[in-house]
Amino acid sequence: MKKDYAKTADTLIAALGGKDNITRLFHCMTRLRFYVKDRSKINEKEILKLSEISGVNWHEDQFQVIAGNEVNAVYKALEDKGVPTDDAPAANSDSSKSVVSKVIDAITGCMTPMIPALTAAGMIKVVLTLLTTFHLVSETSSTYQVISFIGDVTFYFMPFLIAANAAKVFRVNQSLALFIAGVYLSPTFVTMVAGDAAITLFGLPITKATYSYSVIPVILMVWITHYIEILVDKITPKMVKLILNPTLVILISAPIALIVVGPIGTIIGNGLAVAINFLSVKLGFIIVGILAATFPFIVMTGMHHALTPIGLNAIATGGSDTLIFVSQVCSNLAQSGASLAVAVRSKDSNMKQLASAAGVSALMGITEPALYGVTLKLKRPVVAASIAAGIGGIVGGLLQVSLYIAQNCIMAIPAFIGEKGLSNLIYGIIMIVVSFVAAFVLTLIFGFEDVKAETEDEVQNTDTEKQPAQQNAPLVDKIELCAPVAGTVKALSDVPDKTFADKVLGDGAAIVPSEGKVYAPADGTVANIMESKHGIMFVTESGAEILIHIGIDTVNLNGKYFKSHVSEGDKVKKGKLLVEFDMDAIKKEGYDLITPVVVTNISDYIKAVCMEKEDAAVNAGDKFLTIV
Incomplete structure (x- = not known):
C-alpha cells in the first residue's frame, strides 16, 4: 500500500505547533532536523504515533525526528507544504549556544548533505x-x-x-x-x-x-x-x-x-592525521574500543557527523583510517546484532517486525531505527550493543585494522582490501563478526522487558484471579485536578494560540490568572520545567500528564519575570507552590497571560471535563478538571 506522505507532513506540521512555529528544516540520512520558535508547542506523542517515525530527540535547540529510510520522502512532503528548508537560515537559534556547539553544528551542516555522494x-x-x-x-x-x-x-x-x-x-x-x-x-x-x-x-x-x-x-x-x-x-x-x-x-x-x-x-x-595515527598506533585497542562503545550515545547527540571530516582527512592524507570509520563499523554491526536478537526473542509481533527491519538497516549503516526504535527503547539491548562494539573495537585496534574507503557498515568488507593485503581483510572480517555476534549473544543473555507480552500476561492474571473484584469496580474511573492558578475560567478554544485552541497538545481548559502563582493540581511529580520557566509538565500519581503553560509566547522572555520553586523530578503534594511570575511586568512586555491547563495524554482516557462554567472565578485549589 502506497504511503500518503502528504498526510504525514500535515500531522508533523500540526504536532510541531504549526508551520509558523518552524523556522528551519534540514535533514541527514535518517533525521529530520527542526528549529522551532516555541518548543512547548511540540507534541512528541503525536509524532511518535506516525508509522514512519521511530523516535525523537532534542540536541541543544534542534528537534530531531528519526524517520530512517523514509526521511527523504517525508522531507520532500514537508518542503511541498511550504516548511522553510535548509536554504533558510536558522533565525535566532544560535544566540544561547556554546562555542563548541556552534562549531559542531557548523561542521555537521557542511558534512551531512555530502553523505549520499560519499556513500555513492x-x-x-x-x-x-x-x-x-x-x-x-x-x-x-x-x-x-x-x-x-x-x-x-x-x-x-x-x-x-x-x-x-x-x-x-x-x-x-x-x-x-x-x-x-x-x-x-x-x-x-x-x-x-x-x-x-x-x-x-x-x-x-x-x-x-x-x-x-x-x-x-x-x-x-x-x-x-x-x-x-x-x-x-x-x-x-x-x-x-x-x-x-x-x-x-x-x-x-x-x-x-x-x-x-x-x-x-x-x-x-x-596535525589531525598525525594525532590519529599516534593514537591508533600507540593506544589503538583502547581508543578504538572506547569510541566504538560510546558511538551510540554520540549518535544520540547528533554529533556523529562532526567526526566524518576527521576520518576523511585520515584517508586523504594517509590513505586509510584506523579509528573513526573502523569504530563506526563496530558500533553499527553491534546495533544490528542486538536488534536481530530482539527480533528472535521478542514475543510481540510488532516488535519482531520492527527489530528485524531495524537490524537489517543497521547492517547497512543506518542505525537510528535500531537505536531509537529497539535497543534504547528496551534499555538492556543498548548496553549489550555498546559492550559488544567496545569488544569489537578492541579487537580491531589490536589487529590494527584499516579502512581504505569511507564505509561504516557490512559493505566495509571490500574496503579492508588495500596496502596491508589479505591479512587486513581477514582481520576486518574478524572484527565485524566479533561485534555482531557479541551483541547478539549479550542481548540474549541480558534479556529485556517484552512490555506488551508482560502486559498481556497481567491482563490474563487479572481476568482469572481478580474477576470478583472487577465485578464490583466502577464502570469508569476519574481523576480530579485542582485549579493550579487563581483567575477566570476560559475554554481552550478561547486561547489565542491555534495549537491549544485546536487541542493539538491535548484536552483541558484555561485560566486567565488573577495571581502570579502556580500550584500543583494534584499529588504527583514535576516531570519537566522549561528553561524559560513558563511551562510545567506535571504527572499525577495516577499517570495523567498535565501541561501548565503560563501565557502565550512567553518563552521569548527566556525566564525573565519567572521564579521556579521546584526542580525536575521533584515529587510534590497537591497545593505545592511550583512557579511564581510577575503578572504586571509580563503584561507590560505585551504578552497575554491566559494559562492553558492541558491533559497531554488524553488519548489514554475518554475526555477531560471542566468543572466550572466559562468566565467563572476560580481559586487555586478549587476543583477544576475531571479526567474520565
Whole structure:
C-alpha cells in the first residue's frame, strides 16, 4: 500500500505547533532536523504515533525526528507544504549556544548533505575492488580507468561540495563560495604546485599544497568569507554594489585563501592525521574500543557527523583510517546484532517486525531505527550493543585494522582490501563478526522487558484471579485536578494560540490568572520545567500528564519575570507552590497571560471535563478538571 506522505507532513506540521512555529528544516540520512520558535508547542506523542517515525530527540535547540529510510520522502512532503528548508537560515537559534556547539553544528551542516555522494563514491570503489579481485576487469583497461575516475570525483572535488553546503551554513553567496573552492582546485594552480618554481603573489609566498580531498581549508575560508561579505557591503556605495561587491569579495578572499587559510587548514588536517595515527598506533585497542562503545550515545547527540571530516582527512592524507570509520563499523554491526536478537526473542509481533527491519538497516549503516526504535527503547539491548562494539573495537585496534574507503557498515568488507593485503581483510572480517555476534549473544543473555507480552500476561492474571473484584469496580474511573492558578475560567478554544485552541497538545481548559502563582493540581511529580520557566509538565500519581503553560509566547522572555520553586523530578503534594511570575511586568512586555491547563495524554482516557462554567472565578485549589 502506497504511503500518503502528504498526510504525514500535515500531522508533523500540526504536532510541531504549526508551520509558523518552524523556522528551519534540514535533514541527514535518517533525521529530520527542526528549529522551532516555541518548543512547548511540540507534541512528541503525536509524532511518535506516525508509522514512519521511530523516535525523537532534542540536541541543544534542534528537534530531531528519526524517520530512517523514509526521511527523504517525508522531507520532500514537508518542503511541498511550504516548511522553510535548509536554504533558510536558522533565525535566532544560535544566540544561547556554546562555542563548541556552534562549531559542531557548523561542521555537521557542511558534512551531512555530502553523505549520499560519499556513500555513492565509496560503493563505486567497492564495485571496482570486486571487479579487479575476481579478475573481471584489468587495471590497465579503460573500463577500470573510467570507473575509477567516477569513484574519485566526489573525493577529488570535495572542496566544491563542502563549499556549496558551507555557503548555506555560514550564509555566504553560494556562487562566491564555489568560486573560492575553484581557486584551490584551479588546474593552473595545481600545475604550479607540481612545478619547481616558487609561487608568490605581489612578493607574498604561497604555500605549495594540494587541496583536492581536503576538508578543513574550504570550511574555514567560507566562514571567513561571510565576514568579508559583511565588510564589503558596508563600504561599497549602493549604486555600484552589484558590480563591486562580488569583485571585492573575491579579490580579498582569494589571496587570504591561498596565503593564509589554505596552509593553516593543511597544517590542522595534517596535525589531525598525525594525532590519529599516534593514537591508533600507540593506544589503538583502547581508543578504538572506547569510541566504538560510546558511538551510540554520540549518535544520540547528533554529533556523529562532526567526526566524518576527521576520518576523511585520515584517508586523504594517509590513505586509510584506523579509528573513526573502523569504530563506526563496530558500533553499527553491534546495533544490528542486538536488534536481530530482539527480533528472535521478542514475543510481540510488532516488535519482531520492527527489530528485524531495524537490524537489517543497521547492517547497512543506518542505525537510528535500531537505536531509537529497539535497543534504547528496551534499555538492556543498548548496553549489550555498546559492550559488544567496545569488544569489537578492541579487537580491531589490536589487529590494527584499516579502512581504505569511507564505509561504516557490512559493505566495509571490500574496503579492508588495500596496502596491508589479505591479512587486513581477514582481520576486518574478524572484527565485524566479533561485534555482531557479541551483541547478539549479550542481548540474549541480558534479556529485556517484552512490555506488551508482560502486559498481556497481567491482563490474563487479572481476568482469572481478580474477576470478583472487577465485578464490583466502577464502570469508569476519574481523576480530579485542582485549579493550579487563581483567575477566570476560559475554554481552550478561547486561547489565542491555534495549537491549544485546536487541542493539538491535548484536552483541558484555561485560566486567565488573577495571581502570579502556580500550584500543583494534584499529588504527583514535576516531570519537566522549561528553561524559560513558563511551562510545567506535571504527572499525577495516577499517570495523567498535565501541561501548565503560563501565557502565550512567553518563552521569548527566556525566564525573565519567572521564579521556579521546584526542580525536575521533584515529587510534590497537591497545593505545592511550583512557579511564581510577575503578572504586571509580563503584561507590560505585551504578552497575554491566559494559562492553558492541558491533559497531554488524553488519548489514554475518554475526555477531560471542566468543572466550572466559562468566565467563572476560580481559586487555586478549587476543583477544576475531571479526567474520565
